[in-house]
Amino acid sequence: MTLLRQTYLLLGKDLLLELRRRDSVLTMFFFGTLLLFVFHFAFDLPPDKIAELAPALLWLAFLFTGTLGLAQLFQAERDNHCLDALLLSPLDRGALFLAKTGLNFVLMFVVELVVIPLFWVLFNLSAWNLLPRLFLVTLLGTLGFCVLGTITAAITLRARARELLLPLVLFPLMIPVILATIRCMESIMRTGAMTEAMPWLRLLIGFDVIFLTIGILIFDWVIES
Amino acid sequence: MRLIVNQLAKAYGFLWALRPLDLELAPGEFIALLGPNGAGKTTLLKLLSGLTMPTAGTIELDGKTLAVNSTTLRGQIGLLAPADHLYDQLTVLENLRFFAALYGKAQPKNGLAAALEEVGLAERADAFVGTLSAGMKCRLSIAKWRLLEPALLLLDEPYGVLDGNGVDLLEEFLRQQCAKGHIVIMASHHVSRAVALCSRALILHQGRLSFNQAKQSPWPSFEIAFGDFLPSGGL
Amino acid sequence: MAQPTAAVKKRKGILGGAALLAITAGLCWSLVIAPPDGYQGEVQRIMYLHLPSILTAYLSYFLVFIGSGMYLWKREKKDDLLAHAAAELGVLFTALTIVEGSIWGKPTWGVWWTWDARLTLTAILLLIYAGYLMLRSLIDDEQRAASAAAILGIIGFLDIPLIHMSVYWWRTLHQPPSILRPDKKPWETVHPAMLTALAVSFVGFLLLYFYLLSLRYRVGEMRQEIKALRLERGA
Numbered sequence: 067m068t069l070l071r072q073t074y075l076l077l078g079k080d081l082l083l084e085l086r087r088r089d090s091v092l093t094m095f096f097f098g099t100l101l102l103f104v105f106h107f108a109f110d111l112p113p114d115k116i117a118e119l120a121p122a123l124l125w126l127a128f129l130f131t132g133t134l135g136l137a138q139l140f141q142a143e144r145d146n147h148c149l150d151a152l153l154l155s156p157l158d159r160g161a162l163f164l165a166k167t168g169l170n171f172v173l174m175f176v177v178e179l180v181v182i183p184l185f186w187v188l189f190n191l192s193a194w195n196l197l198p199r200l201f202l203v204t205l206l207g208t209l210g211f212c213v214l215g216t217i218t219a220a221i222t223l224r225a226r227a228r229e230l231l232l233p234l235v236l237f238p239l240m241i242p243v244i245l246a247t248i249r250c251m252e253s254i255m256r257t258g259a260m261t262e263a264m265p266w267l268r269l270l271i272g273f274d275v276i277f278l279t280i281g282i283l284i285f286d287w288v289i290e291s
Numbered sequence: 292m293r294l295i296v297n298q299l300a301k302a303y304g305f306l307w308a309l310r311p312l313d314l315e316l317a318p319g320e321f322i323a324l325l326g327p328n329g330a331g332k333t334t335l336l337k338l339l340s341g342l343t344m345p346t347a348g349t350i351e352l353d354g355k356t357l358a359v360n361s362t363t364l365r366g367q368i369g370l371l372a373p374a375d376h377l378y379d380q381l382t383v384l385e386n387l388r389f390f391a392a393l394y395g396k397a398q399p400k401n402g403l404a405a406a407l408e409e410v411g412l413a414e415r416a417d418a419f420v421g422t423l424s425a426g427m428k429c430r431l432s433i434a435k436w437r438l439l440e441p442a443l444l445l446l447d448e449p450y451g452v453l454d455g456n457g458v459d460l461l462e463e464f465l466r467q468q469c470a471k472g473h474i475v476i477m478a479s480h481h482v483s484r485a486v487a488l489c490s491r492a493l494i495l496h497q498g499r500l501s502f503n504q505a506k507q508s509p510w511p512s513f514e515i516a517f518g519d520f521l522p523s524g525g526l
Numbered sequence: 527m528a529q530p531t532a533a534v535k536k537r538k539g540i541l542g543g544a545a546l547l548a549i550t551a552g553l554c555w556s557l558v559i560a561p562p563d564g565y566q567g568e569v570q571r572i573m574y575l576h577l578p579s580i581l582t583a584y585l586s587y588f589l590v591f592i593g594s595g596m597y598l599w600k601r602e603k604k605d606d607l608l609a610h611a612a613a614e615l616g617v618l619f620t621a622l623t624i625v626e627g628s629i630w631g632k633p634t635w636g637v638w639w640t641w642d643a644r645l646t647l648t649a650i651l652l653l654i655y656a657g658y659l660m661l662r663s664l665i666d667d668e669q670r671a672a673s674a675a676a677i678l679g680i681i682g683f684l685d686i687p688l689i690h691m692s693v694y695w696w697r698t699l700h701q702p703p704s705i706l707r708p709d710k711k712p713w714e715t716v717h718p719a720m721l722t723a724l725a726v727s728f729v730g731f732l733l734l735y736f737y738l739l740s741l742r743y744r745v746g747e748m749r750q751e752i753k754a755l756r757l758e759r760g761a
Contacts, residue, residue, distance in 0.1 A: 214681070217677065217681060221661070221673075221674040221677050221678060222664075224665055224666075224670055224674075225661065226664045226665075226666070228664075231660060231661060231664055234657050234660060235657040235658075235660075235661055235678065237653075238653040238657065238689075239654065239681065239682065239685050239689075241650060241692060241693070242685070242688040242689055242691070242692040245692040245693070245695075245696050246692060249696070265695065266695070269688065269692060269695075272688070276684070276688075277681075280680075280681070280684065284598075284680070284681075287676070287677060288673075288674075288677050290670060290673060
């Protein structure tokens with residue numbers, strides 16, 4: 067079975083499980099929305115000032131929401147030693163990596179799809195036409211987050227204080243993604259186009275490609291019984 | 292499937308769970324893996340299944356060494372943990388379908404249904420595995436491994452959760468496996484049943500292989516070896 | 527792992543002695559022989575500690591990368607010991623660099639901390655490798671801890687160029703260039719005596735680093751030896 071077919075099989079199973087219970091996606095969505103409310107109370111600013119801060123605030127919300135998702139990433143495999151069942155099988159570890167990255171990505175995609183327009187509504191922003199472009203850039207950043215997040219979630223799986231250790235290890239490594247995504251989004255909000263932020267976009271795409279490849283190659287050693 | 296184990300050893304931190312061990316098994320052998328708790332049976336099974344990597348030594352199946360990335364080899368090894376390795380939130384049928392596909396042995400729906408029929412779980416096909424009893428989960432495991440047909444099947448204490456019918460199902464399945472030339476290694480505290488089924492007995496004691504002999508009838512040497520660490524002695 | 531021989535101990539002693547000499551020489555040059563800076567005066571002398579500190583830290587992280595890679599490949603404990611020792615020293619020298627940078631900053635810019643590219647990068651480096659050490663200490667199983675840390679050691683190091691780029695772009699695109707930044711290359715400014723001071727200082731730091739590394743590595747080795755003895759005793 068090829069890498070992609072195994073990934074598809076695993077991702078399908080995880081999405082089916084998620085569809086049934088909707089544990090992760092609902093918690094993530096409510097947490098993301100809750101953060102927006104907290105921002106409203108914390109940042110008492112007029113709409114034009116908020117528009118400047120929008121990319122940063124959104125990304126703060128997504129970082130924390132995404133971390134929630136990562137904490138749940140291997141939840142299905144926790145009962146009945148199912149992770150052993152997967153490791154026992156002829157499963158390519160790279161497929162496990164891609165499937166889990168894909169799972170968190172899908173969850174964050176769904177949450178972002180709702181939270182970004184919600185942000186626009188709650189903070190009375192007007193530039194609705196920019197949303198598609200902003201969303202695309204957010205997805206690129208989300209991919210970077212999910213890739214490194216999956217690797218980090220896997221290596222901290224057996225650590226004590228796992229939920230605390232994960233963001234501690236992940237966030238410094240995420241700095242290029244955070245900087246690049248927010249700069250790109252700022253460029254879109256200011257000028258409607260990506261032209262002045264092209265180097266950042268290239269950095270972001272480069273980051274995604276590099277760590278996606280590394281993840282596939284290295285996951286053999288990352289996940290152990 | 293020939294299994295050759297060469298100076299296999301495993302240490303966990305301060306403890307040697309398994310001391311250097313040599314083993315050679317021919318196709319169709321049924322091994323009873325015996326020994327007191329903590330002797331290293333589970334460790335040996337974990338090493339043979341590829342779940343854990345050894346501290347020293349090698350495992351060879353048909354001349355190929357078992358390593359971290361041995362995906363094809365792993366497709367030929369099975370570990371039957373009685374009520375484990377099943378997704379509680381998926382149905383019986385979905386579990387079967389998933390694992391069959393994972394091992395590259397995807398079946399059409401009636402193939403899966405037939406497998407469930409054989410273990411008496413046909414009416415529970417759409418029940419969530421989480422709602423099944425441990426005995427039923429074990430039957431599902433049997434159905435699963437019957438579909439996957441591993442050349443090396445490992446079992447860790449299967450008798451604990453099975454009722455009378457389940458026991459018959461399991462033993463029939465294991466006999467069929469051996470008849471097809473596959474190797475079965477079963478760790479169990481149910482010494483009488485294990486010895487009845489086996490073609491060879493291995494006794495582990497404090498991480499060491501203290502007995503390795505093909506079955507004879509009668510088997511005084513086995514009784515002596517086994518009696519050595521039983522408080523009352525005898526089977 | 528055997529006890530270090532007398533020859534090894536002697537070499538370590540020589541290394542330590544050489545480090546001491548070089549550091550002393552470096553201090554002489556830095557504090558006395560080299561002239562004070564035209565702009566910043568005496569305060570600038572901290573550069574003779576600051577630059578070698580950060581360069582040594584980078585060397586350390588490179589060694590973590592190498593050790594991590596070798597460990598994942600060969601699974602030999604010595605590579606893991608090297609990575610761990612180098613990470614600890616890396617964190618030490620990075621923290622040192624930040625403190626020195628802060629001390630330099632206060633009289634120069636009037637603030638203890640500024641988010642200029644270099645200080646920010648150094649702080650991020652500290653966070654990454656402090657995280658590495660936390661990861662190691664929070665995983666109980668030693669083999670798992672070593673594997674997990676090795677992955678982080680590799681990923682962290684590969685991320686550093688990307689972090690570098692992103693932080694530098696961010697700071698140069700947004701920060702007006704009028705701020706006096708202590709990151710101009712020395713050979714652009716420079717009086718030859720200053721260059722010599724820097725070079726001698728750097729050699730001193732390198733020698734000191736390798737001396738400390740050998741000591742810390744030995745501590746790791748001794749821990750392993752104790753474990754081996756305990757394992758044997760448990761036989």
